[in-house]
Amino acid sequence: MSLPPLTLREPSQRVSPKATTYWRVQAAFGAIAAWAIAIGLVVTVLLVPSGWWSPLLWLAAVVLVVVPLPALTVAPRIRYDVHRWEVTDIAVHVRYGWISRTDEIVPLSRVQTVDSAQGPLMRVFGLRTVKVQTASRYGIVSIACLDDAVAQQVVSRLVAITAATPEDAT
């Protein structure tokens, strides 16, 4: 009994265009920390007498320098292209990821809570994340990096739809 293969279509909405800059700035903080550690490692290697650990420390330093680079350059652009979301009267669908790819669908009739969150850096950019939770800890959908106004609209729309479905959501 093999079903004919199907594909999910791309959700219709993009996240805020400001998200790419936000992701870059966020990555910059991580990169600064990683590079600081890398500099520390290099200084250590140069100061202490070399031993069998020296090549390992060099390797670690190189890894720390290289790893943040994609997140600063190409990753935000790819993420922006991939990240999509859509809310219908029946369900929420989000797609995200830049190396791995994830699709999440949650039916609104099973939604238990709808909330939105905004970290300090997100506030600077006027972005907001909407989070939809069900009775399962694996049935959680986050629509990341929406424009503040859009996020408020989505929350009130989701609350209106879920309030209209009286099931106990399990």
Place this chain on the structure above:
Amino acid sequence: MTDGWQRLDPRTLATQPFAIAAKSLVPALAGFVGVGSAIGFGLALPLTVAGVVAVGAIPWLTTTYRITGTHLEVRRGLLNRTTVTARLDRVRSVDLEADVFHRVLRVTKVAVGTGVDESRLDLDSLDVDEAERLRVALLHGSPDAVSAGASDAVAPAPGSPAQEIAGLDWSWLRFAPLNIGNLAIALAAIGAVASQFDAFIDSERVESVWDWLQASDLPLVVGITLVAGLVLWVPAACVGYAVRWFGLRVTREQGKEGPTLRRVHGLFTQRATTVEEAKVRGVVVRRSALVGLAGGADLRVLTTGLADNEPHVLPSSPRAVVESVAADVLGDAEALVAPATPHGRRARRRALFHHLRQALYAVLAAVVLTWALGTWGVDRPLWLPPTVAVAAVPVALVAAELRYRRLGHALTEHYLVSCTGTLTATRTALEADGIVGWRLRQSFWDRRLGLAQLTAATAAGGEQVLVADVPLGEAVAVAAAATPRMVEGFLPTEDWA
């Protein structure tokens, strides 16, 4: 109490100290010894006992509960008074548990679940008859029986009498020694106890044992150890199985909101768990390695509102019994026997790579060990890495084939079925109506192979059922077929034509 508020049973005062003593034996002993050596043991003993009794009295003094027309309310807490409330029509499960102390005093712990995990109500403890009355009132809906007062007669369950679904058969004991997983737990426990006596193990003793081993016939010693281990393990496993599952009965009763499932078992600690059958969202049939070879399996149900949301309904027992009970619980025999769709050659390749990678790790470990032994001045066993390689590769090939053959999924009218396992074969059936979301994930390697990991989110059991390494198109098709309403809006229109 006014307004129908009732206390826990006074016998709680006797059971609580034992529970506390059992739970905090080590700190209690440490405190006893510490205080005792300071002020003398004659004084410390009554002080310790008084302390334990006083702490044990707190729950009885501070916990009260009542049933109103619509709610069950429990108030508790010494400094932070909290009131937990559960709507009666949301009560989905009642769990009664009584260990030996409780049973001697004829009291039992009561845990009430509402299907939402955060709002479980625990009452430790109530009189056995009172607890039964509460259970009947909560699940069979005659709240007058409790709120009117404790002295009323036991309310009879409405509707038909309990219908027996399964009961323990002593011939099932033959599966008990085959649960090797339990052997590992037992060995870990023995190891933990033995490590308490490491003061007695010094290098002199180790050396004398080593010398004795060198002098004796090694294969003989290993053989005798194995036989002795077997002789000890078989009765221990049987006794453990018997103690845990003594008097197992699974029955169906008529509750106020539909049928309920009730499971009673236990020789010393007796447990009676009742769940609304509508909240049973699926089953897990597991054939662990040796039990499976001997034609056995065990059965769990996926449910909500219990402390353990994946409780055993049947311990290791014949597969035919497991399947008939599971079919009875699900109301769908198809979900247990429907042939699983395999995931194709790319999934087989994935399984092969997975196990060959593990074989590689084993060989690498052998190389490192050989090198390390050399640096410690022992003769390098150069034969070790090739031997490990020769042994590990065929094992990996067999394991990969087994893993691939056991991987699959199926859809029946109401259930999504996922089959997994290498040594242990697991078949999980989840009610499509219990699916509260989908996650379709592809890692970088998944994308290269065109495979996906499909997760069905649910409130029941482990809260997810995974269909692993399934071709992407097939994964979407499964999700769309299991929950058409949820997924159909996100399919391209030409695909859905």
